[in-house]
């Protein structure tokens with residue numbers, strides 16, 4: 179395949195507008211997967227993705243399509259040329275836009291999918307600009323035209339007024355009924371330029387993604403920008419200087435299919451004997467060791483919005499968690515990991531995530547894919563603290579703070595969203611920056627709010643007050659000064675570092691009260707009295723007690739029935755699994771989770 183017969187494209191959209199369904203249909207249409215293969219959403223491979231119905235990881239698949247050179251789909255097989263098309267599916271949720279920009283780096287064009295009834299939404303705007311800034315050819319696809327409430331003309335007008343996309347350029351499709359799908363691939367071939375690389379230049383490959391396979395070791399997804407890669411070639415990493423021999427090379431069609439070679443412009447996989455996942459740096463440039471090359475631009479590093487501690491739950495050990503985190507971060511390079519220790523929870527990790535959903539998904543994947551049992555601590559956004567001597571420190575863990583720092587700067591997030599939610603934003607200390615109309619029914623607003631106010635349950639509240647009609651997206655803004663305090667939680671007089679939070683001074687009293695009330699609900703009575711306190715420095719601002727009682731599950735068994743007794747003991751053991759003993763108090767995992775909802 180010479181580069182002019184290759185097209186690399188991506189599908190971008192707001193969440194739920196039908197990207198994954200459309201990707202499936204295109205794979206079926208080209209015979210890459212069988213029609214009705216019994217597995218909805220082929221590219222959503224992870225268990226979390228199937229369960230939650232969202233795409234978390236960008237996946238790549240290669241397909242072949244016959245078309246004549248000017249992009250019209252023809253039946254005359256003799257005149258038809260065969261094109262190699264690489265489709266990169268991307269996640270739609272705001273937390274995963276890092277994956278989107280990564281995928282776009284390997285593409286020359288994108289299908290911008292918009293729901294024909296819902297129209298342009300916040301992530302349509304964000305994703306459009308990601309693609310636009312990367313100079314990609316953009317093909318607007320108005321999907322779900324089979325819906326009774328579909329209004330493609332209105333969506334065409336929105337696309338024109340927001341992005342200057344011509345109504346005549348819009349494709350109309352239903353990924354559900356198949357209507358209009360036959361125009362999609364010919365438009366890709368016609369309107370998206372071939373990859374620009376040079377086959378005669380020394381090899382340059384962009385490392386797009388990597389994961390660990392039990393049998394093959396580290397598998398890297400790569401885009402060959404210049405030159406040609408063959409099995410057996412000796413390559414080096416521009417970032418680390420390490421050298422490797424390519425043991426296997428091929429395409430994802432859609433399973434790993436060895437081809438022995440990857441040509442200029444192709445996207446595929448390599449296995450090169452990288453031993454540790456740390457060696458496979460996403461965004462790195464790989465080249466033949468006999469040439470030195472100018473490294474490719476790579477990706478913007480991920481910006482972490484939320485930090486949380488991850489600790490082994492009782493009964494599972496640190497080494498197992500360490501191993502699981504190492505393997506998983508290979509597949510999700512956007513998580514930052516540093517070791518930390520907590521006096522309450524022992525040895526563990528401080529991890530940085532792109533958002534709360536991302537944090538949840540990472541947690542779930544650790545459990546589902548690696549069998550790790552994890553306790554995660556109350557998440558926090560990053561802060562910069564300025565001490566009275568003028569020195570500054572970035573803080574990702576509230577426990578690391580002295581009790582009362584003098585002045586503080588707080589990270590703010592820029593927020594774009596649509597809908598009548600001004601009250602919500604002012605309650606969360608927001609400042610309006612922009613207010614405009616997309617058409618007679620839809621408004622577009624931009625706010626600046628403290629990041630903490632967004633990561634804590636903002637999305638759910640926004641959805642509920644607008645009956646799901648508003649969507650939002652955010653990008654980070656600069657740090658701003660704010661009056662913050664560290665709020666400690668004490669159990670039986672002992673501060674629990676893993677439960678410390680940072681809050682605005684004016685909210686401290688209320689948050690402290692809610693925290694102790696929540697904790698009281700979640701801590702079972704134990705054999706002794708437990709006092710729960712919230713404090714700022716030495717000053718206790720709220721207090722609750724859980725009175726002593728032995729929780730005797732056998733009390734109702736009247737001694738007789740042994741199997742019933744055994745069953746109940748099993749059940750009790752089960753219930754204890756996710757407990758973490760802090761001092762002498764057993765805390766269930768839910769308590770940590772509930773704490774984060776207090777804002």
Ligand code: GTP
Pocket residue numbers: 191192193194195196197198199200231232233268269270271321322323324325351352353354355
């Ligand atoms: P994420 O992967 O979470 O980003 O979502 P997505 O954009 O990939 O959306 P997905 O393909 O999962 O589709 C969302 C829902 O819309 C699913 O329930 C699909 O069955 C449905 N859907 C997709 N295309 C169409 C269509 O053309 N018509 C109708 N009526 N429903 C569709």
